[in-house]
Amino acid sequence: MSDPDLDDLRAELADFAQSEKKIGRTPREERIIAGFEEIQRFVDEHGHEPQHGEDRDIFERLYAVRLDRLRALEECRSLLALFDRQDLLTGAEATVPASAEEMDADALMAELAGAAGESEITELRHVRSAAEKRAAEEIANREPCPDFDRFKPLFEQVRIDLDSGVRTTRQFVKDAGFLKADINEGQFFILGGQVAYVAEVGETFRAPNGENDARLRVVYSNGTESNLLRRSLQRALYKDEAGRRITEPTAGPLFTGDSDDEDIASGTIYVLRSKSDHPVVAANREVLHKIGVTGGDITRRLANAKLDPTFLMADVEVVATYTLYNINRAKLENLIHRIFGPARLDIEIRDRFGNPVVPREWFLVPRFVVDDTVEKIKDGTITEYAYDPSSARLVERSALPPSGDLA
Incomplete structure (x- = not known):
């Protein structure tokens, strides 16, 4: 049997080749698909759908609003049905947040603009979550303490007291009976690996949530200080796994009528x-x-x-x-x-x-x-x-x- 020439071979293979399905899409549809693929990549990476919430990353919140709106628009659901390998469009009749309800199709297009652009947009190099911003504000506002010489002997004495057992440290936890307001002038804490001294407590005022608060002057053992709210210090101590309260110096029972092992x-x-x-x-x-x-x-x-x-x-x-x-x-x-x-x-x-x-x-x-x-x-x-x-x-x-x- 003679070998077929190239034209015959091409004709033979054409019978087995699956015809390429060409789908013409508008720029608008391409942007919707690209935006949906961004959400899919987020789910692949994090293992869950994007969630709403102030403590969530800004891009996760943006993806959550985007997904809500894509679910709400019949046009988008129909377009994306073939791509929905993670069943993200299921439950499209679910309640949609107000932020998504107010977004019409054109607004959605504007929100999706750039979703198919350079990848750097999702690397979050310059974007921090609200929680990260709050934490940074609580410690980043420290500045050199101009009169640290006044406080340096106090930190030295605290170190000596801790070494000798005159003072001890206790974990700063709610269930130990330390309330939010239990931070007073003259107290010492350990925060972020530094000893913190509450040098001054300002006037008490009522915070927006109805609780009492006050502005503190806190001096740190590394020669810096900050003016932060009492609730901010309390919150920072709760978050810091190594955060501690340094007890007041006390001699304890020097003389006693009852004996124990000591x-x-x-x-x-x-x-x-x-x-x-x-x-x-x-x-x-x-x-x-x-x-x-x-x-x-x-x-x-x-x-x-x-x-x-x-x-x-x-x-x-x-x-x-x-x-x-x-x-x-x-x-x-x-x-x-x-x-x-x-x-x-x-x-x-x-x-x-x-x-x-x-x-x-x-x-x-x-x-x-x-x-x-x-x-x-x-x-x-x-x-x-x-x-x-x-x-x-x-x-x-x-x-x-x-x-x-x-x-």
């Missing part, structure tokens, strides 16, 4: 003086003291002082001891260190292996102030006082300016 029958406050020849120590020897609390034998604890960097790698002498009964040693020691925190010695010592160590229990405090402190611990009035390094004495907290209340 309480002991007695404890000893000790005051030590260093024999180190370090220049800083030698220059301040008479007022430099290590103050701590122990339940054991002090002499035994001091046996190897010259090998211990917490004792400045030198022998020490016991200046005074005070024995107390039914106390919580850890809380008592934290309280004492918090009171004398502003006078803590800033010194770095090398241990016997050459590693740097910063001792935390040495304070530039005269002996008579320690005596006064112990007496106030005994009568329960110590929480009303703070140590003032400038006058080297205890002063009532009420007499200290807000920026000077470091203890």
Whole structure:
């Protein structure tokens, strides 16, 4: 059998070829189809139909309005029936939002204009949802704090209090009893990884939703500040999974008639003086003291002082001891260190292996102030006082300016 020539072969194949169906569409119809395909791509990518709502992305909201209108117009349903592989046009008789009801066919064409254009329009490079905008407004309005030097000691003291256990942190959640209005001047929070201090609270006013609100001046530990609403701070703390409330400093039950695992029958406050020849120590020897609390034998604890960097790698002498009964040693020691925190010695010592160590229990405090402190611990009035390094004495907290209340 001879091979067929090309013309015969073409004729043979024509019998099997499916005739190409040419459909002439108007520009209007092409735009409707292109707009519908945008919705289909959204559904493919997100797994659900576009939804209405202020918290939704602007393009999702636009697609939702578009779909509602396409469902409502018989002309569009008929045109798109062959393309509706996701059954998006089902339920066309459903209630259509007012925004779609008000859109006539020409308005729909204008809304669909550009839907078949460049793909960048759906990349949302410069478009944020309402929720994102609100979140950004709550934190992006921070600016440098011009008088941060006033607040820096407060943040340092909070850090010390947290390290020593005088303060703790609690999750900021509604079911813990923290109401929206439970944000007051002088409180500390953790927001976005920064410690936030409520420096000022403005006048209370009624918000559009009927709840009370106020403008706050909030200073952050990174040296910035913002003026935001109390409800905005409360909302930001709820949203931040790491958002925390920092508790107020409290000594807790120093003395108690009931014992528990943390309480002991007695404890000893000790005051030590260093024999180190370090220049800083030698220059301040008479007022430099290590103050701590122990339940054991002090002499035994001091046996190897010259090998211990917490004792400045030198022998020490016991200046005074005070024995107390039914106390919580850890809380008592934290309280004492918090009171004398502003006078803590800033010194770095090398241990016997050459590693740097910063001792935390040495304070530039005269002996008579320690005596006064112990007496106030005994009568329960110590929480009303703070140590003032400038006058080297205890002063009532009420007499200290807000920026000077470091203890």
